[in-house]
Amino acid sequence: MNSSSTAQVLDVEVEREDLEPRLRRTWQSGKGIWGALTTVDHKIIARRYIVTAFVFLALGGVLALVMRVQLAFPEARFLSADRYNQIFTTHGSNMMFLFAVPVMEAMGVYLVPLMVGTRNIAFPRLNAFSYWIFLAGGLVLWIAVALDAAPDVGWFAYVPLSGPEYGAGKRADIWAQMITFTELSALAVAVEIVVTVFKQRAPGMSLDRIPVFVWSMLVTSFLVIIAMPAIMFASSSLILDRLVGTHFYNPAEGGDVLLWQHLFWFFGHPEVYIIFLPAVGMVSAMISPFSQRPVFGYLALVIALIATGLLSFGLWVHHMFVAGLPPSGSSFFTASSMAIAIPAGTQIFCFLATLWSGRPIFKTPMLFVIGFLITFVMGGMTGVMVASVPLDTQVHDTYFVVAHFHYVLVGGAVFPLVGAIYYWFPKMTGRMMSEKLGRIVFGMIFAGFHLTFFPMHILGLAGMPRRVYTYPPELPWSGMNLFVSVSAFVLAAGFGLFFIDAIRSLRSGKVAGPNPWNCASLEWATASPPPPYNFARIPVVQSRDPLWQASSELPVATGLRVDRRELVVSSVVAAEPEARESSPADSIWPLVAALATTVMLIGSMFSAWAVVWGAVPIAIALTCWFWPKRTPEDES
Amino acid sequence: MKQVSIVSCLFLAVFTAGCTGVQSALDPRGPAAADLLRIILFFVFVCTSVFLLVMGALVWSLLRKPSREESKGAQERQISVVVTAAIVSTAAIIVLLTVVSFTSDRFPEYKEASSAAILARGEQWWWRFDYDGDDRSPGFQTANELHIPVGQDVRLRLQATDVIHSFWVPSLAGKQDLVPGRDNTITLHAERPGIYRGQCAEFCGLQHAHMALEVVAQEPEAYRQWVESQRRSAVVSQVAAVIAGRDVFMRKPCIAGRDVFMRKPCAACHTIRGTEAKGTSGPDLTHVASRRLLAAGVLQNSAGSLAAWIADPQTIKPGNNMPLVPMTSEELRQVTAFLETLR
Numbered sequence: 001m002n003s004s005s006t007a008q009v010l011d012v013e014v015e016r017e018d019l020e021p022r023l024r025r026t027w028q029s030g031k032g033i034w035g036a037l038t039t040v041d042h043k044i045i046a047r048r049y050i051v052t053a054f055v056f057l058a059l060g061g062v063l064a065l066v067m068r069v070q071l072a073f074p075e076a077r078f079l080s081a082d083r084y085n086q087i088f089t090t091h092g093s094n095m096m097f098l099f100a101v102p103v104m105e106a107m108g109v110y111l112v113p114l115m116v117g118t119r120n121i122a123f124p125r126l127n128a129f130s131y132w133i134f135l136a137g138g139l140v141l142w143i144a145v146a147l148d149a150a151p152d153v154g155w156f157a158y159v160p161l162s163g164p165e166y167g168a169g170k171r172a173d174i175w176a177q178m179i180t181f182t183e184l185s186a187l188a189v190a191v192e193i194v195v196t197v198f199k200q201r202a203p204g205m206s207l208d209r210i211p212v213f214v215w216s217m218l219v220t221s222f223l224v225i226i227a228m229p230a231i232m233f234a235s236s237s238l239i240l241d242r243l244v245g246t247h248f249y250n251p252a253e254g255g256d257v258l259l260w261q262h263l264f265w266f267f268g269h270p271e272v273y274i275i276f277l278p279a280v281g282m283v284s285a286m287i288s289p290f291s292q293r294p295v296f297g298y299l300a301l302v303i304a305l306i307a308t309g310l311l312s313f314g315l316w317v318h319h320m321f322v323a324g325l326p327p328s329g330s331s332f333f334t335a336s337s338m339a340i341a342i343p344a345g346t347q348i349f350c351f352l353a354t355l356w357s358g359r360p361i362f363k364t365p366m367l368f369v370i371g372f373l374i375t376f377v378m379g380g381m382t383g384v385m386v387a388s389v390p391l392d393t394q395v396h397d398t399y400f401v402v403a404h405f406h407y408v409l410v411g412g413a414v415f416p417l418v419g420a421i422y423y424w425f426p427k428m429t430g431r432m433m434s435e436k437l438g439r440i441v442f443g444m445i446f447a448g449f450h451l452t453f454f455p456m457h458i459l460g461l462a463g464m465p466r467r468v469y470t471y472p473p474e475l476p477w478s479g480m481n482l483f484v485s486v487s488a489f490v491l492a493a494g495f496g497l498f499f500i501d502a503i504r505s506l507r508s509g510k511v512a513g514p515n516p517w518n519c520a521s522l523e524w525a526t527a528s529p530p531p532p533y534n535f536a537r538i539p540v541v542q543s544r545d546p547l548w549q550a551s552s553e554l555p556v557a558t559g560l561r562v563d564r565r566e567l568v569v570s571s572v573v574a575a576e577p578e579a580r581e582s583s584p585a586d587s588i589w590p591l592v593a594a595l596a597t598t599v600m601l602i603g604s605m606f607s608a609w610a611v612v613w614g615a616v617p618i619a620i621a622l623t624c625w626f627w628p629k630r631t632p633e634d635e636s
Numbered sequence: 637m638k639q640v641s642i643v644s645c646l647f648l649a650v651f652t653a654g655c656t657g658v659q660s661a662l663d664p665r666g667p668a669a670a671d672l673l674r675i676i677l678f679f680v681f682v683c684t685s686v687f688l689l690v691m692g693a694l695v696w697s698l699l700r701k702p703s704r705e706e707s708k709g710a711q712e713r714q715i716s717v718v719v720t721a722a723i724v725s726t727a728a729i730i731v732l733l734t735v736v737s738f739t740s741d742r743f744p745e746y747k748e749a750s751s752a753a754i755l756a757r758g759e760q761w762w763w764r765f766d767y768d769g770d771d772r773s774p775g776f777q778t779a780n781e782l783h784i785p786v787g788q789d790v791r792l793r794l795q796a797t798d799v800i801h802s803f804w805v806p807s808l809a810g811k812q813d814l815v816p817g818r819d820n821t822i823t824l825h826a827e828r829p830g831i832y833r834g835q836c837a838e839f840c841g842l843q844h845a846h847m848a849l850e851v852v853a854q855e856p857e858a859y860r861q862w863v864e865s866q867r868r869s870a871v872v873s874q875v876a877a878v879i880a881g882r883d884v885f886m887r888k889p890c891i892a893g894r895d896v897f898m899r900k901p902c903a904a905c906h907t908i909r910g911t912e913a914k915g916t917s918g919p920d921l922t923h924v925a926s927r928r929l930l931a932a933g934v935l936q937n938s939a940g941s942l943a944a945w946i947a948d949p950q951t952i953k954p955g956n957n958m959p960l961v962p963m964t965s966e967e968l969r970q971v972t973a974f975l976e977t978l979r
Binding site: 080154252256335341353355359377384394397461467472475 | 711737740804810812815836837845
C-alpha cells in the first residue's frame with residue numbers, strides 16, 4: 001500500500017546467489033547461549049520440544065518398568081504403597097501432559113509452517129514462551145518425584161481424595177499446577193497453529209490443498225482451545241478448595257464431588273483425540289509416499305477428522321458409567337461413544353484403500369503404519385465394548401481398560417509417532433536413521449507391546465482392578481502378571497534401541513538430501529535440515545501434491561524483503577496473498593515472562609498472595625515483550 | 637442360564653486355562669453377572685469378527701499385485717463404492733451393538749428389588765455393613781463380610797464415608813461407585829451358596845489394593861441362623877458359658893484380655909456389644925472371631941494372624957487407621973484370647 005521511509009531490500013532486487021546468505025543473516029538466531037535463550041525459530045523450538053518430550057517418555061517408561069517389577073509377583077515388597085501410588089500417578093500425568101500432547105503439538109510446530117510454505121510460525125515469541133512454560137511444568141513434576149513428594153491421587157485426581165481433607169501435603173497442588181503449566185503451553189501452541197494454518201499458507205494452497213497432517217493439527221488445536229478451559233477451571237477450583245477453603249467439591253457445604261468428574265472428563269476425553277488426531281495426520285502423510293500414490297479419500301479423511309473432533313465433546317460421561325448417573329443419560333453417551341467408530345472406521349478404510357490401490361514399499365515408517373492399523377483397530381474394538389454401559393460395569397477400572405487405552409494411545413498415537421520420527425528425521429537433521437535397526441526397533445516394539453498389553457484384557461475380565469500396588473497370591477493373576485512384566489522389558493528394549501538409533505544417526509547417519517522418500521508435500525521442497533528462513537522463495541501451490549507435479553520446478557512467489565523478517569499473509573479459504581507481515585525478532589522476554597509465571601504458579605501452591613505479588617513481574621515482562629519498536633506495520 | 641454357563645466354561649477353558657476365581661467376570665454365579673457375561677461374549681464375538689475382516693483386508697491390500705491395465709479413474713470409483721459400503725456396515729454394526737447394550741441395560745427382573753435392608757459403606761480402607769433391625773430385634777454391623785441368602789434379590793444402599801470407592805463383586809454383578817454426598821444402590825443375587833470375593837475398584841488412596849470384601853451366600857435357613865447369632869452379643873453368650881462351667885481353661889486370659897481391651901485405646905474405636913466398648917471409627921468387633929478375614933482381606937482370620945495384626949497393624953497394612961498400641965506380650969496374648977471368643 002505504502003512504502004516505509006527506511007530503505008528496503010526486496011528479494012527480487014537481490015542477485016540469486018546473494019539471496020540465501022542475506023536471508024540467512026536476517027533469519028538466523030543468535031550465537032551461543034544468548035542466542036539459544038532468545039531464539040524464536042519454530043524449528044529450533046520444536047526440536048527442543050520433541051527432545052524434551054521424548055526425555056519425559058523415557059522417564060515415564062522407566063516408571064512403568066518399576067511398576068511392572070512390583071506387580072510381577074503377588075504381595076511383592078519392591079515398592080511401598082505410597083511410592084507405587086506416586087509412580088502410577090506420575091506415569092499417567094507425565095505421559096499425557098508432558099509427553100503425548102506436547103510431542104504431537106511439537107511435531108505440528110515443526111512441520112506446519114514448512115508444510116504450508118511459510119517462514120515461521122505465527123506468534124513466534126509466544127511459541128518460545130510456551131516451550132519454557134512446558135519445561136518448567138515438567139521440572140516441577142519431576143523434582144517432586146525426586147523429593148518423594150509426587151502427586152499420589154491418580155492422573156484424574158478425583159476429589160475428595162485430592163481435596164483438602166484427604167490429600168495431605170502439597171502433592172495434589174503440584175499436580176494441579178503442573179496441569180496449569182501444560183495447559184498454558186498447549187493453548188499457546190494451539191493458537192499459533194490455528195493462525196498459521198488460516199493466515200500464512202503459501203499462495204494457492206486453498207483449503208482443499210492443505211495436507212491432511214495440517215488439517216489434523218488444525219482440528220487438534222481447536223480441540224485444545226475448547227477442551228483446556230474445562231480442566232483450567234477444574235484445576236483452579238481444586239487449588240481454591242485446597243488453598244483458600246472454597247467448597248466447589250465439598251458435598252457437606254453444597255459442593256458436588258461429581259462436578260469434578262464432569263469437568264475433568266469434558267477435557268479428558270477430547271484429550272485422547274488431541275493425541276490421536278495428529279497421529280492420523282502423520283499416517284496420512286507417511287502412507288502416501290510409501291504406497292506411491294496420494295492418500296485415498298482426502299475429503300472423507302478431513303470430514304472424519306472434523307467429525308471426530310465434534311463428537312469427542314459428546315462422550316465424556318462414558319468415564320462415569322458406574323458413578324450412579326441416570327440410566328437414560330448414560331444410554332445417550334453409549335450411542336455417542338459408539339458413533340465415534342464411524343469416523344474412525346472411515347479413516348482406517350481410507351488407509352486400507354490407499355494401500356490396496358498403491359504399490360507398498362516396506363520401509364520402517366510404513367512398518368509402523370501397518371503396526372498402527374493392526375493395533376489401533378483392536379483398541380477401537382475394545383473401545384466399542386467399554387462404550388456399552390452394562391459391559392462397562394464389569395470392566396470399568398480394571399486392567400481391561402488399561403489394555404484398551406494403551407492399545408488406542410500407544411497403538412493409535414505412539415506407533416505413528418515413532419514412524420513419523422523415522423520419516424521426518426532426515427528432514428529435521430539432514431541424516432537418515434538406520435533402516436536395519438529400524439526394522440528391529442519395530443519388531444521389538446510391536447511384539448513387546450502386544451505381549452505386554454494383550455494379557456491385560458484377560459486380567460481385567462478375571463477381576464483385577466487398576467491402580468492396585470499389589471494383589472493377593474490366592475487369586476489366579478500371578479502367572480499372567482509375571483508374563484506381562486517380562487514382556488514390558490522387551491517393549492522397553494525396543495524403545496531403548498530406538499533412542500540409540502536416533503542418537504547414532506544424528507552423527508553418522510547417511511546424508512539425506514532434500515527429499516529422500518520422494519514425497520509430495522512442501523516440507524520436502526527445501527533443504528534438509530531447512531535453513532532458518534525455510535524457503536528462499538515462497539512456493540506457489542497449484543495442486544494437493546505440489547512436488548509430484550509434472551513440471552520439474554516449483555513455481556515461487558517473490559516480493560518479500562530480505563533485510564527484515566517478513567512473510568506472506570494470505571486469505572483463509574483460497575490462500576490468495578493479502579499482505580507482507582513482519583515476523584518478530586529474537587527476544588529474551590518470553591523466557592523472562594515464563595520464569596516470572598513459573599515463580600507465581602509455584603508460589604500459589606503455598607499462598608494465595610503469590611498470585612497478587614507474582615503478577616507484578618509478569619506484567620513487567622509482558623510490557624517489555626510487547627514494547628512498541630516503531631517497526632512499520634504490515635504492507636499489502 | 638444353562639447356555640451361559642456352558643459358554644462361560646468354554647471361554648474360561650480357552651482363555652484362562654483352568655483358572656477358577658471367586659472374583660471374576662468370566663465366572664458368574666448370579667443372573668446379573670451371567671447376563672453381563674453374555675453381553676461381553678456377544679461383543680467379543682462381533683468385534684473379533686470385524687477385526688478379522690479388517691485384518692484380512694489389510695493383508696490382501698499389502699500382498700496384492702496391482703495390474704497395470706486397470707484404469708485409474710474406474711479403480712478410484714470402484715474403491716469409493718467399497719469404502720462407502722464399509723462405512724455403512726460400520727454404522728449398522730454400531731446401531732446393533734447400541735440397541736443390544738440398551739435393551740440389556742434395563743434388567744427389569746432385578747432392578748425392581750425390595751427395599752434395601754443393608755447399608756454398605758466404604759471407608760479408607762474397609763467395608764462397613766449395617767443390617768437393619770426390625771420391630772422385635774435390633775440391627776447389627778459387620779465388617780468386610782456380607783452375608784446374603786441365596787435365590788433372592790438383595791439390595792444394598794451404597795454410601796461413602798470419606799472418598800469415592802466402588803463396590804465390585806464381579807461374580808455376582810457389575811460395579812457401582814460409592815460417592816460422598818450421594819446414595820447409590822446395587823442388587824446382588826447369588827444362585828448357589830458360596831463365597832464370592834470382591835474389592836474396591838475406584839482408587840481410594842494408600843491402601844486401595846487392600847480393600848477386599850467377601851459375600852457369603854447361604855441357604856435361607858443358614859442365613860437366618862447367622863442373622864440371629866449376629867444379633868446376639870457374643871460376650872453375653874461367652875460369660876454365660878463361663879458361668880455355666882464350660883470353658884474353664886479360657887477363663888483367666890479371656891477375662892484379663894477383656895480388661896486389657898477396655899483399658900487400652902482399643903475401645904475408643906471399636907464396638908463390642910454387651911461391653912462398654914462403643915467406639916465407631918473402626919470395625920464392630922462383636923463377632924470378630926466368626927469372620928473369615930481380617931483387615932479387609934489382608935489376613936486369613938486365626939488366633940495367630942489376629943495377634944500379629946494387633947501387635948503391628950502398620951507393618952501388615954501400612955498407613956491404615958489402626959495405630960500400633962503398645963502392649964506386653966502377655967497383654968497381647970490375653971487380648972487375642974478374648975477376641976478369639978467373640979464368635
